[in-house]
Amino acid sequence: xxxxxxxxxxxxxxxxxxxxxxxxxxxxxxxxxxxxxxxxxxxxxxxxxxxxxxxxxxxxxxxxxxxxxxxxxxxxxxxxxxxxxxxxxxxxxxxxxxxxxxxxxxxxxxxxxxxxxxxxxxxxxxxxxxxxxxxxxxxxxxxxxxxxxxxxxxxxxxxxxxxxxxxxxxxxxxxxxxxxxxxxxxxxxxxxxxxxxxxxxxxxxxxxxxxxxxxxxxxxxxxxxxxxxxxxxxxxxxxxxxxxxxxxxxxxxxxxxxxxxxxxxxxxxxxxxxxxxxxxxxxxxxxxxxxxxxxxxxxxxxxxxxxxxxxxxxxxxxxxxxxxxxxxxxxxxxxxxxxxxxxxxxxxxxxxxxxxxxxxxxxxxxxxxxxxxxxxxxxxxxxxxxxxxxxxxxxxxxxxxxxxxxxxxxxxxxxxxxxxxxxxxxxxxxxxxxxxxxxxxxxxxxxxxxxxxxxxxxxxxxxxxxxxxxxxxxxxxxxxxxxxxxxxxxxxxxxxxxxxxxxxxxxxxxxxxxxxxxxxxxxxxxxxxxxxxxxxxxxxxxxxxxxxxxxxxxxxxxxxxxxxxxxxxxxxxxxxxxxxxxxxxxxxxxxxxxxxxxxx
Amino acid sequence: xxxxxxxxxxxxxxxxxxxxxxxxxxxxxxxxxxxxxxxxxxxxxxxxxxxxxxxxxxxxxxxxxxxxxxxxxxxxxxxxxxxxxxxxxxxxxxxxxxxxxxxxxxxxxxxxxxxxxxxxxxxxxxxxxxxxxxxxxxxxxxxxxxxxxxxxxxxxxxxxxxxxxxxxxxxxxxxxxxxxxxxxxxxxxxxxxxxxxxxxxxxxxxxxxxxxxxxxxxxxxxxxxxxxxxxxxxxxxxxxxxxxxxxxxxxxxxxxxxxxxxxxxxxxxxxxxxxxxxxxxxxxxxxxxxxxxxxxxxxxxxxxxxxxxxxxxxxxxxxxxxxxxxxxxxxxxxxxxxxxxxxxxxxxxxxxxxxxxxxxxxxxxxxxxxxxxxx
Numbered sequence: 001x002x003x004x005x006x007x008x009x010x011x012x013x014x015x016x017x018x019x020x021x022x023x024x025x026x027x028x029x030x031x032x033x034x035x036x037x038x039x040x041x042x043x044x045x046x047x048x049x050x051x052x053x054x055x056x057x058x059x060x061x062x063x064x065x066x067x068x069x070x071x072x073x074x075x076x077x078x079x080x081x082x083x084x085x086x087x088x089x090x091x092x093x094x095x096x097x098x099x100x101x102x103x104x105x106x107x108x109x110x111x112x113x114x115x116x117x118x119x120x121x122x123x124x125x126x127x128x129x130x131x132x133x134x135x136x137x138x139x140x141x142x143x144x145x146x147x148x149x150x151x152x153x154x155x156x157x158x159x160x161x162x163x164x165x166x167x168x169x170x171x172x173x174x175x176x177x178x179x180x181x182x183x184x185x186x187x188x189x190x191x192x193x194x195x196x197x198x199x200x201x202x203x204x205x206x207x208x209x210x211x212x213x214x215x216x217x218x219x220x221x222x223x224x225x226x227x228x229x230x231x232x233x234x235x236x237x238x239x240x241x242x243x244x245x246x247x248x249x250x251x252x253x254x255x256x257x258x259x260x261x262x263x264x265x266x267x268x269x270x271x272x273x274x275x276x277x278x279x280x281x282x283x284x285x286x287x288x289x290x291x292x293x294x295x296x297x298x299x300x301x302x303x304x305x306x307x308x309x310x311x312x313x314x315x316x317x318x319x320x321x322x323x324x325x326x327x328x329x330x331x332x333x334x335x336x337x338x339x340x341x342x343x344x345x346x347x348x349x350x351x352x353x354x355x356x357x358x359x360x361x362x363x364x365x366x367x368x369x370x371x372x373x374x375x376x377x378x379x380x381x382x383x384x385x386x387x388x389x390x391x392x393x394x395x396x397x398x399x400x401x402x403x404x405x406x407x408x409x410x411x412x413x414x415x416x417x418x419x420x421x422x423x424x425x426x427x428x429x430x431x432x433x434x435x436x437x438x439x440x441x442x443x444x445x446x447x448x449x450x451x452x453x454x455x456x457x458x459x460x461x462x463x464x465x466x467x468x469x470x471x472x473x474x475x476x477x478x479x480x481x482x483x484x485x486x487x488x489x490x491x492x493x494x495x496x497x498x499x500x501x502x503x504x505x506x507x508x509x510x511x512x513x514x515x516x517x518x519x520x521x522x523x524x525x526x527x528x529x530x531x532x533x534x535x536x537x538x539x540x541x542x543x544x545x546x547x548x549x550x551x552x553x554x555x556x557x558x559x560x561x562x563x564x565x566x567x568x569x570x571x572x573x574x575x576x577x578x579x580x581x582x583x584x585x586x587x588x589x590x591x592x593x594x595x596x597x598x599x600x
Numbered sequence: 601x602x603x604x605x606x607x608x609x610x611x612x613x614x615x616x617x618x619x620x621x622x623x624x625x626x627x628x629x630x631x632x633x634x635x636x637x638x639x640x641x642x643x644x645x646x647x648x649x650x651x652x653x654x655x656x657x658x659x660x661x662x663x664x665x666x667x668x669x670x671x672x673x674x675x676x677x678x679x680x681x682x683x684x685x686x687x688x689x690x691x692x693x694x695x696x697x698x699x700x701x702x703x704x705x706x707x708x709x710x711x712x713x714x715x716x717x718x719x720x721x722x723x724x725x726x727x728x729x730x731x732x733x734x735x736x737x738x739x740x741x742x743x744x745x746x747x748x749x750x751x752x753x754x755x756x757x758x759x760x761x762x763x764x765x766x767x768x769x770x771x772x773x774x775x776x777x778x779x780x781x782x783x784x785x786x787x788x789x790x791x792x793x794x795x796x797x798x799x800x801x802x803x804x805x806x807x808x809x810x811x812x813x814x815x816x817x818x819x820x821x822x823x824x825x826x827x828x829x830x831x832x833x834x835x836x837x838x839x840x841x842x843x844x845x846x847x848x849x850x851x852x853x854x855x856x857x858x859x860x861x862x863x864x865x866x867x868x869x870x871x872x873x874x875x876x877x878x879x880x881x882x883x884x885x886x887x888x889x890x891x892x893x894x895x896x897x898x899x900x901x902x903x904x905x906x907x908x909x910x911x912x913x914x915x916x917x918x919x920x921x922x923x924x925x926x927x928x929x930x931x932x933x934x935x936x937x938x939x940x941x942x943x944x945x946x947x948x949x950x951x952x953x954x955x956x957x958x959x960x961x962x963x964x965x966x967x968x969x970x971x972x973x974x975x
Binding site: 009036 | 729734776779835836837840873877881892896901
C-alpha cells in the first residue's frame with residue numbers, strides 16, 4: 001500500500017480554528033448582551049426576588065384512651081411568621097407590628113434572641129396561637145408589615161386539663177440544647193414533648209417535616225410557590241388509660257393536699273389510670289408559659305410538677321409485709337399454722353420495737369398477721385429469715401426496678417437495702433435493728449407507687465406482669481417462681497384485711513357483692529416518734545405540722561374472687577392510711593362499674 | 601515497544617509544553633476559588649476535594665505525557681474496547697438499577713465510562729485514519745462510523761444527551777480533519793437531518809422538555825425553564841465589574857441550581873462580572889490555541905488526530921457549557937471543563953491533556969503505520 005500524505009489536514013484544521021473563534025465570539029457577544037446591555041434589567045430582577053425554602057411543621061399525632069376518646073388533640077391555631085432577610089429591618093417591623101397587636105416585653109426579647117441566632121435568611125415564629133381579633137388586625141395592616149405572614153398551624157390541646165397532666169405530659173418549644181442535639185427541632189413552630197407520654201412517644205408522635213419553597217418579592221411577600229413537599233403527620237397513639245377512670249381518680253384524690261394513685265390490669269399489665277395531685281394545666285405550656293405562672297408552679301410546696309407515681313419514693317410501710325411473709329414461707333421458716341406471740345413489743349438487746357397495737361395481738365398466725373398488720377410477728381420472722389432472704393425476695397418480685405416502664409421520663413427506682421448496700425453507702429455493718437425496720441417497710445427501704453402496684457399485681461396474679469401504657473396486643477408473662485399455695489394464702493389474707501371485721505381496713509371495704517377488694521394498709525413514718533412522746537401516750541402523728549405527718553399508703557386489688565385490677569394509693573402526710581384506703585375503694589369500685597358499663 | 605518509559609525522563613520533563621500546563625493550573629485554580637465561594641466560604645464542602653482530584657489527575661497526566669506515543673497507538677483499539685465494555689456494563693447495571701445510571705462505583709471514585717469513551721473514541725479513530733492511505737475511499741468509512749455511532753447510541757440511552765453530542769461532534773470533526781471528501785460530508789448531513797425525527801423518539805420526556813424550553817423559556821418560568829431564567833438573571837445582574845467575590849446573591853439564595861457543577865459559570869459572572877467571564881474565556885481560548893498548535897506542528901498523522909480530537913472535545917465542553925448557562929443552547933449535562941465540581945470529568949480532561957503533551961513531546965517521531973488488526 002502506498003501512502004499519500006493527508007494534505008487536507010492543514011486547511012481543514014484552519015477552517016475548524018476559524019469556526020471555533022467565531023463561536024467564542026458569539027459567547028462574548030451573548031455575555032456582553034446579558035451583562036452590559038441588559039445588565040441593569042437583570043440587576044433589578046435579581047434585587048427583587050428571593051427564594052425562601054422553609055420546612056413545614058408536621059401535624060403531631062393525637063393520643064386516644066382505651067375507648068377511643070381523645071386525650072390529646074390538635075386545634076387549629078394561627079401563627080405569625082417573620083421572614084428574616086437582613087437583620088436591620090427587624091426592629092422597624094416589630095415597631096409596626098406593636099401598633100397592630102400587643103407584644104409583651106418578654107415576647108419581644110424572645111423574638112430578638114431568635115433573630116440573633118439566625119445566620120442567613122430564615123423564618124421565625126413571632127407569635128403562636130393568635131386570637132381572631134389579632135388575625136384580622138394583621139390581615140388589615142398586611143401592607144405595612146413587610147416580611148410578616150400568617151400561617152395556619154395546629155396547637156396542642158389537652159381536654160383532660162390538669163387531670164391527665166402528669167401521665168400525658170405536654171409539649172413546648174425545644175430548648176437550645178435540644179436543638180443542638182437534634183437540628184430538625186429548630187424548625188420554626190415545631191414543638192417537642194417535654195415530659196410524660198408526649199416525651200415518651202415523641203419520635204412517633206412527631207411526624208416528618210415537609211418543605212415549601214417559594215419566591216418572595218423585595219417586600220418579602222410571597223409571589224409564588226415553587227415546590228411544596230407535604231409533611232407527614234405523626235402517628236396517633238392509643239393508650240391503655242381509661243379517660244373516665246383517670247378523671248374520676250383525680251377527683252377522688254383532689255380531696256387531699258398531695259396524693260398519687262395508679263391502677264393496673266393484673267392480667268395484661270395495662271395501666272388504666274395514673275394520677276398525681278396537685279396537678280397543673282398542661283395547656284399553659286405549648287404556647288410558652290409566662291414567668292409568673294411558672295414561678296407559681298415551681299414554688300408550690302405540694303410540687304404539682306412532679307409525677308409522684310413514678311418519681312415519688314416512700315418507705316412502703318406495712319405494705320411490704322406480704323413480701324416478708326412470702327420470703328419466710330418460701331424459705332420454710334414458717335407455714336400457715338406457725339404462730340408467734342405478740343405482747344405489743346419486741347426487744348432487740350434492750351431496745352424495744354413496738355407493735356402498732358399497744359397491748360399486742362397475742363398468738364397470731366401469718367394470715368391474721370397480714371390482715372391485722374401485726375408488727376411483732378414480722379419482726380420475729382424477719383429475724384429468723386435474715387435480711388439476705390428478705391432482699392432476695394423483694395428483688396425477685398421486682399422491687400427496686402422502677403416499675404418496668406422502660407424509658408418513661410423521670411421514672412425513679414426504689415431501694416432495697418442489703419448488707420453490701422449499707423457497707424457501701426453508710427460505711428456501717430448491718431444490724432438486727434435494720435432487719436427489724438425493713439420488715440415493716442421503714443428505715444432505708446423505699447419504693448414508688450408504680451413499683452408497689454406492679455409487685456401487688458404480680459403477687460395477686462402470680463405472673464411477672466410488666467406495666468405498659470400503649471394499647472394493642474398484650475404480651476403474655478412468665479409465672480412467678482413462687483409456690484402458688486403461698487401466693488394464695490397471702491392473697492386471702494389481703495382479702496381479710498378489708499373484709500374481716502378484725503382487718504385493718506374493714507371500715508373501707510367495698511360492700512357491693514362480687515366487687516369486694518383486698519389489700520394492705522401502710523403507714524410510713526416521716527419522723528420517728530420519740531420515746532418521750534410515746535410515754536406521753538402519743539403514737540399518732542396527726543396533730544403535727546402537715547409535712548411531719550406520716551404518709552398513708554394502700555395497695556389492693558379487686559374483685560377478690562377473680563382479681564382484675566391492682567391499685568396503689570399514696571396520700572402524702574395523710575397522717576395514717578385512712579384517706580388512702582377510701583380513695584382506693586372508690587377508684588377500684590369505679591373501675592369495676594366502668595367495666596360493667598362497657599359490657600352493656 | 602518494549603520500553604514504555606524513556607530513561608532520560610528528566611530531559612523529557614523539561615521538554616514538556618509548560619505553557620499548556622500553566623494554563624491548566626490557572627484555570628483549575630479559578631475553579632477552586634469559585635468552589636470555595638459556592639460553598640459559602642467553606643473550602644471543605646467542595647474545593648478541597650476538587651484540589652485532591654486535580655492532584656491525582658495531574659499525576660496521571662504527566663505519566664501519560666511521558667510514555668511513548670507509539671505505545672498508545674498500539675493499544676488504542678484495546679483502550680477503546682475496554683471503554684466500550686465498561687459502557688455496556690453500565691448499561692446492564694443501569695437496566696437493573698432503573699433510571700439514569702452513568703457511572704460504575706469503584707469505591708474510591710465513581711467511574712463514568714462515557715467520559716473515558718470520549719478519549720478512547722478519539723484514540724481509536726486516530727489510529728484508524730492514521731493507517732489509511734489518502735484519499736480515503738468511501739468503502740473504508742464504515743468501521744470508523746460504527747466506532748462513533750455505537751457508543752453514541754449507548755450514551756444517548758443512558759440518557760446523557762450532552763455526552764452523546766460531544767462524542768458525535770468530536771468524532772465528526774476527526775472525520776473532517778482526516779480528509780473525508782466534502783461531498784461525503786454533505787451527504788451525511790442530509791442523512792443526519794432526515795434521522796432527527798427518529799432520534800427524537802429516543803429522547804426522554806425531560807430531555808424533550810428542555811429542548812422546548814430552550815426555544816421559549818418564559819413559557820414555564822418556574823418549571824423546567826426556571827433554571828435557565830434564574831441563571832440568566834444571576835449572570836446578567838453581575839454587570840461589568842461583578843458583585844465581588846463571595847458577594848453573589850442569587851447563587852446563595854439558591855436561585856441557581858447546580859451552582860457548583862454545571863452552572864458554575866453563572867457564579868463566576870455574577871461575582872466577577874463581564875470582566876471575570878471574559879478572562880476565563882480568554883484563558884480557555886489560549887489553552888485551545890496552544891493545544892491546536894501542538895496538533896498542527898506534529899509530524900505524524902496519529903499525533904495530529906489525537907491532539908486535534910482532544911482539543912476539539914475540550915472546546916466543545918467549554919462552548920456547550922457556557923452557551924447553555926447563557927441560554928444559547930438547551931440545558932444538557934455538560935460541565936465547565938477544569939472548573940466544575942466533579943471527579944471523572946476532571947480526570948478525563950487531564951488524561952486528555954496528557955495525550956496532547958505526549959504528542960507535543962514526540963512531534964518529530966516517525967510513527968509507523970500498523971496493518972489492520974487489533975495490536
